Amino acid sequence: MSLAELTLSPGEAALLNVFPPTEAGDAARVHLRAAGLPNRRVEAFKWTDLRAALAEGIPQADGSAGLIPECLKDALVLDFAPEGFGLEGDKDQGLIIETEDSLELEGAGPLAMIAAGFAPRAVVLRVTQRQSRPIVLRRHPGAPMRIRLELEAGTQLTLIDTALATAGLSTGLMEIEIGAGAELVRYSLQNGDARAIDLANAEVSVASEGRYQAISLMFGGKLARAETHVTLAGEGASCLIQGAYLLSGTTHADMTTKVMHTSPNGQTRELFKGAVQDRARSVFQGKILVERAAQKTDARQNHHALMLSEGAEIDAKPELEIYADDVQCAHGNTIGALDDQALFYMRQRGIPEAQAKSLLVEAFVTEVFDAIELEGVRNWFSSMARAWLEVSSS
Amino acid sequence: MLNINNLHVEVGGTSIIKGLTLCVPAGEVHAIMGPNGAGKSTLSYALTGREGYEVVGGTATLNGDDLLELAPEERAAKGLFLSFQYPLEIPGVPTLTFLRTALNAQRKARGEGEISVPDFMKLSRDVAKKLGVTPDMMKRPLNVGFSGGEKKRMEIYQMALLDPRFMILDETDSGLDIDALKVVSEGVNALRGPDKGMLVITHYQRLLDHIKPDRVHVLAGGRIVDSGGPELALALEADGYDRYKEAA
Ligand SMILES: Nc1ncnc2c1ncn2[C@@H]1O[C@H](COP(=O)(O)OP(=O)(O)O)[C@@H](O)[C@H]1O
Ligand SMILES: [Mg+2]
Numbered sequence: 001m002s003l004a005e006l007t008l009s010p011g012e013a014a015l016l017n018v019f020p021p022t023e024a025g026d027a028a029r030v031h032l033r034a035a036g037l038p039n040r041r042v043e044a045f046k047w048t049d050l051r052a053a054l055a056e057g058i059p060q061a062d063g064s065a066g067l068i069p070e071c072l073k074d075a076l077v078l079d080f081a082p083e084g085f086g087l088e089g090d091k092d093q094g095l096i097i098e099t100e101d102s103l104e105l106e107g108a109g110p111l112a113m114i115a116a117g118f119a120p121r122a123v124v125l126r127v128t129q130r131q132s133r134p135i136v137l138r139r140h141p142g143a144p145m146r147i148r149l150e151l152e153a154g155t156q157l158t159l160i161d162t163a164l165a166t167a168g169l170s171t172g173l174m175e176i177e178i179g180a181g182a183e184l185v186r187y188s189l190q191n192g193d194a195r196a197i198d199l200a201n202a203e204v205s206v207a208s209e210g211r212y213q214a215i216s217l218m219f220g221g222k223l224a225r226a227e228t229h230v231t232l233a234g235e236g237a238s239c240l241i242q243g244a245y246l247l248s249g250t251t252h253a254d255m256t257t258k259v260m261h262t263s264p265n266g267q268t269r270e271l272f273k274g275a276v277q278d279r280a281r282s283v284f285q286g287k288i289l290v291e292r293a294a295q296k297t298d299a300r301q302n303h304h305a306l307m308l309s310e311g312a313e314i315d316a317k318p319e320l321e322i323y324a325d326d327v328q329c330a331h332g333n334t335i336g337a338l339d340d341q342a343l344f345y346m347r348q349r350g351i352p353e354a355q356a357k358s359l360l361v362e363a364f365v366t367e368v369f370d371a372i373e374l375e376g377v378r379n380w381f382s383s384m385a386r387a388w389l390e391v392s393s394s
Numbered sequence: 395m396l397n398i399n400n401l402h403v404e405v406g407g408t409s410i411i412k413g414l415t416l417c418v419p420a421g422e423v424h425a426i427m428g429p430n431g432a433g434k435s436t437l438s439y440a441l442t443g444r445e446g447y448e449v450v451g452g453t454a455t456l457n458g459d460d461l462l463e464l465a466p467e468e469r470a471a472k473g474l475f476l477s478f479q480y481p482l483e484i485p486g487v488p489t490l491t492f493l494r495t496a497l498n499a500q501r502k503a504r505g506e507g508e509i510s511v512p513d514f515m516k517l518s519r520d521v522a523k524k525l526g527v528t529p530d531m532m533k534r535p536l537n538v539g540f541s542g543g544e545k546k547r548m549e550i551y552q553m554a555l556l557d558p559r560f561m562i563l564d565e566t567d568s569g570l571d572i573d574a575l576k577v578v579s580e581g582v583n584a585l586r587g588p589d590k591g592m593l594v595i596t597h598y599q600r601l602l603d604h605i606k607p608d609r610v611h612v613l614a615g616g617r618i619v620d621s622g623g624p625e626l627a628l629a630l631e632a633d634g635y636d637r638y639k640e641a642a
Contacts, residue, residue: 344444345482346492349552350470350500359495363486363535 011054012037018058019117023102028117031110038110045110047283047315048254050199053223054169059195061142063166066191068136071376072160075134078123080145080172085123094129094155103148105175111201111227115173119146127155127182134158134374137172139198141165145172151182153207158185160377163224167195174202178210180234186214187377189384192221194250200226208234208263215372216243217381219388220251220280227256230268232294238267244368245274246361246385247282247312248392254283261294261324268299273368275361277308277392287319288329295324301331306338306364308357358389395420395457395591396560402451403433403440403616410436412616413452418560418609423592425602425627428613429635434595435479437613438562442476443469456560470496471503473559477549477566479595484536489548490518492536493555500556521554525581526574542569550581561585562593567601579604599631614638 008016012032019025019032038044039051061082068077076095079086085099103122105112116122125135125147137159139145151157163170178184190198198221204212212230230239245253259268268288276282284303305314318331338360346356366385372378396418403411410433418424428434439447441454443466454461461469484492498508509517522532525547537545546569553561563582567575582605586592594605602610602624610627612620612635619638620626 339482340445342482342484344466345478346484346496347466348442348444348470348476348478349492349496349556350467350503351492351496352467352499353465355495355499359487359492360484363484367486 006033006036008033008036009051009055010057012051014058015054015114020120022120024105024116024119027105028113031113035110044256044285047281048223048225048252050223053197058169059167059197059222061165061168062195063141063164063168065138065140066162066164069376069380071374071380072134072136075136075160077136077138079138079140080143081140082142084120090133092129092131092133094127095131096126096128098124100124100148103146108203109201109227111199111225112173112203115144115171115199115201116146118144118171119173120144122146122148124148125150127151127157130155131157134160137161139163139165139170139172141170142168143170145170147174149174149176149184151178151184153179154181155179156183156185158187158374160187160189162189163198163200164189164191165196165198166193169197170199172198172200176202176204176212178204178206178212180207181209182207183211183213185373186212187372187374187381188214188216188226189381190216190221190224190226190253191219191384192224192251194222196221196224198224202228204228204230204239206230206232206234206237206239209236210234211237212239213371214239214241215368216255217384218243218245218253218255220245220247220253220282223252223254225254225256228258230257230259232259232261232266232268233263235263236265237263240269240371242270242368242371243272244365244381244385245272245282246365246388246392247274247276247280248278248388249280250278251280252283254285256283256285258287258289259299261288261290261297261299263293264295264297266294266297266299268297268301270301271368272303273305273365275306275308275365276312276314279309279311281313281315284316284318286317286331287321288331290322290324290327290329292323295326297324297327297329299327299329302333304332304334306361307335308338308361354393358393362386362389396454396593398441398452398454400452401437401440401449401454403436404448404450405436405446410616411440414613414617416611416618418591418593420591421588422608423586423594423605424609424611425594425596425607426611426613427596427627427630430597432613433616434613435564438476438564438595441562442466442474467499468503471500475553475556475558475561477546477553477561477563479564479568481537481545481549483538483540485538487536489532489534489536493518493552497556518555521551524584525551525554526577527551543571543574546570547574547578550578554581554585557585559589560591562595564595565597566594567596567598575601575604599627602627612638
């Protein structure tokens with residue numbers, strides 16, 4: 001499509017002005033002028049129409065970045081606000097933090113382009129020793145975040161990233177390199193109301209025997225998309241990607257993952273579970289690609305969702321693409337309603353219907369949190385889920 | 395206590411209970427016996443308010459309260475308990491969480507305060523000991539992976555803990571071996587009392603050796619076709635239900 005033909009929406013036009021005069025900003029501008037925002041005519045965005053969500057312009061930022069829970073009081077907190085980037089707390093040895101004004105972005109999709117363009121600079125974290133202190137990345141309302149994270153061989157880091165704006169457009173781009181035998185554990189929390197747009201993008205590469213472990217909880221927003229691309233590049237690299245989502249009202253949450261096995265003996269475990277009610281919509285797109293060289297790959301993907309109202313929508317696209325012959329790959333996808341018989345059984349014992357539903361939904365989704373090793377974070381996520389259930393069932 | 399008068403119940407448009415009248419006074423245990431498909435479970439579901447079991451005629455009251463206009467949980471709070479013929483598995487919900495939630499919900503509905511955690515723990519342990527319920531069973535998600543017998547034991551455990559006023563036991567004996575049957579029956583007998591009532595649904599006389607009924611009724615073709623003392627159960631054991639085929 002030529003430049004002259006594309007009519008930009010007010011949102012697209014507004015974005016052009018938001019991108020700072022950096023290399024990445026210029027690249028994003030060129031891309032946006034040429035292709036517009038990803039929309040339902042683009043296969044990877046057929047259920048998540050960013051152009052439509054931003055049709056009327058960029059929503060005014062509102063709300064706060066949220067409080068750091070007690071269990072993370074020792075964490076190093078990196079704040080990403082519209083005014084800039086800030087740092088709070090103590091830094092352990094073996095962690096180097098720098099900022100870069102221009103950082104090349106390689107072969108990334110449209111979300112990464114936008115996020116890179118939006119961010120005035122990138123924060124580069126280099127981990128040279130195992131970190132016992134977790135790092136929290138807080139995205140403030142209306143703020144861009146760009147992180148490059150390098151874990152040297154044998155190191156370990158726990159990262160918590162939150163996007164809790166009530167309203168506004170916030171973006172997060174994380175480019176992550178996990179060295180040989182290194183491990184990144186990441187816990188993500190997203191919440192927003194019907195005026196919040198959050199675009200999160202993680203580009204992860206894992207070297208031999210390295211591990212990427214990510215567990216998320218999403219409540220959606222006007223549009224929230226968490227896109228994760230993992231390349232298990234080294235032999236014996238592994239990843240665990242789990243997510244829970246609870247959506248009500250008219251919120252929308254999209255979990256798109258692509259895991260590429262390019263070396264032998266890799267392992268992938270994916271589990272997504274969620275419940276959707278009212279007129280909310282969830283999108284799960286999970287692709288696992290096993291290249292010919294990736295023999296002995298062991299990959300499992302599961303997505304299970306509960307439809308709590310007739311007006312809700314759950315779109316799922318699980319995909320396995322396998323070119324190696326000696327692999328174990330399986331996937332499962334189910335969408336169903338709550339079990340009527342179980343509900344009656346609980347009510348016969350005196351538990352009111354709404355409470356019985358809450359208990360069943362809680363039990364269903366919180367299975368995802370069983371893999372959270374930090375007890376405080378596990379309880380934090382569980383209590384967030386419970387609070388949602390209390391509000392949405394009353 | 396429980397008064398059922400000319401009850402008619404339809405399931406999926408088919409008439410199953412066809413004018414059933416039954417009265418269980420406080421302090422009594424009545425047995426309902428009958429062939430498979432007679433409508434015994436249908437009666438228990440209609441009384442507890444399960445969806446799809448449509449009461450199209452008649453009345454049912456418990457201590458004067460109209461059961462039929464109450465939600466299932468409200469009936470439970472009035473003291474009505476059903477020990478299910480096929481107890482459900484509730485994945486992900488630990489047994490003790492489930493029971494504490496149920497007990498507190500009932501207490502709240504009756505305007506009583508919550509039971510404290512230590513009191514509840516003590517109560518749950520005491521009851522468990524009596525009924526041979528192991529700590530492992532109480533920690534697991536409710537009924538998940540339990541054998542048929544364990545599920546039945548768990549039903550009576552729940553019943554003892556919730557201390558209902560009127561109990562319906564739907565084929566509690568099925569799936570229990572003779573030792574378990576004794577333990578469970580002792581548990582049930584301990585819950586008898588002058589202000590309590592029980593409806594024991596069974597196929598076999600065997601259970602009634604342990605839980606002695608005051609009256610025995612025969613349910614066939616959706617109606618009570620015969621009633622008598624405990625000796626009726628013995629006669630049924632010997633002769634079967636053939637002679638009620640006509641009546642049905
Ligand atoms: N959910 C149902 N849908 C259709 N028919 C049912 C259902 N439940 C019970 N019935 C029918 O109602 C009749 C009585 O069943 P039930 O009450 O289970 O008998 P019992 O417990 O005495 O063996 C049977 O003919 C059975 O097939
Ligand atoms: Mg039955």
